[in-house]
Amino acid sequence: MQPEGVAGLEHTPLDSATRTRMVVSARSLCQSGDDHRARGRYAQAETLYHQALAVAQLVYGDRHVEISVICNNLAVLYKYTGDFQKASDLYQRALAIIEESLGQDHPDTAAIYHNLGGLEHEQGRHAQGEPFARRALAITMRTFGPNHPKTAADMAALAAILDGQRKYDESESLYLRALSIFERDYGEKQYDIAVNVNNLAALKEAQGKLTEAEPLYRRALEIKESLFGAEHPDCAVTLNNLAVLLRKQGKYGEAKAAYRRALTLLSRSLRSEHPKILVCRDNYRTLLQLQRKQHGC
Numbered sequence: 001m002q003p004e005g006v007a008g009l010e011h012t013p014l015d016s017a018t019r020t021r022m023v024v025s026a027r028s029l030c031q032s033g034d035d036h037r038a039r040g041r042y043a044q045a046e047t048l049y050h051q052a053l054a055v056a057q058l059v060y061g062d063r064h065v066e067i068s069v070i071c072n073n074l075a076v077l078y079k080y081t082g083d084f085q086k087a088s089d090l091y092q093r094a095l096a097i098i099e100e101s102l103g104q105d106h107p108d109t110a111a112i113y114h115n116l117g118g119l120e121h122e123q124g125r126h127a128q129g130e131p132f133a134r135r136a137l138a139i140t141m142r143t144f145g146p147n148h149p150k151t152a153a154d155m156a157a158l159a160a161i162l163d164g165q166r167k168y169d170e171s172e173s174l175y176l177r178a179l180s181i182f183e184r185d186y187g188e189k190q191y192d193i194a195v196n197v198n199n200l201a202a203l204k205e206a207q208g209k210l211t212e213a214e215p216l217y218r219r220a221l222e223i224k225e226s227l228f229g230a231e232h233p234d235c236a237v238t239l240n241n242l243a244v245l246l247r248k249q250g251k252y253g254e255a256k257a258a259y260r261r262a263l264t265l266l267s268r269s270l271r272s273e274h275p276k277i278l279v280c281r282d283n284y285r286t287l288l289q290l291q292r293k294q295h296g297c
Helices: 014-037 042-060 065-081 084-102 107-122 128-144 149-164 168-186 191-206 208-230 236-247 251-266 274-294
Strands: none
Touching: 014 042, 014 065, 042 065, 065 084, 065 107, 107 128, 107 149, 128 149, 149 168, 149 191, 168 191, 168 251, 191 208, 191 236, 208 236, 236 251, 236 274, 251 274
């Protein structure tokens, strides 16, 4: 989200040269935060975002669009780290600024609704997330049309939330439409494709179509590894999902290796009580119990 063209009131009287330096500093700090977050360096990213916010507030005050950008990006980080209330508060703060400055039907407003829906989805609160996701899709559909990548991203986000409510037909239709747009515009190696393929695999798995789900999980993992490297914590999400599938197929050895790798990646960047670690650890324990029963232990 990169809003532009909106003026704001300065919080502190500053000479032109000082103001320019501070604006550049705030944007640079925020960009550095984005870079660290993308690399899975969450603690460093948090520090940089807070520094960016402090500088930006000195320049702009509390109600400028630039403040909403930093709040949104910091909220994304807190979603990753499992600090869901902090993420929600920051998204709501960003939304209030965006709606006040740009209006309720602006694409940047849609971006915040998209993220609010994703935050509810992350917590398993799919019904609560659906209105946010539908609002985001309605805005992007009107703004960009039905075949734009931004619209596809909102289709995919809504599909994940519908999948969580077992609304499989609408969910699968949205996944496939979004995937066709992403592949047309981005080719094969793009993060949105990886996420969409992973989620489509999860839908197939939920429908009991395990042989269709496995190659989709493996494709999603290969894309993430090619984009970020094999040691990035985001790979752990797909590894865990793949391990669950392999366990269901009775491929215990492959599943065990995938769980171990996922836990190693997650433990490097997330606190031990993070929901992703707890889920992966519980899944791994279930596998070990099944192995013991299989061997009569």
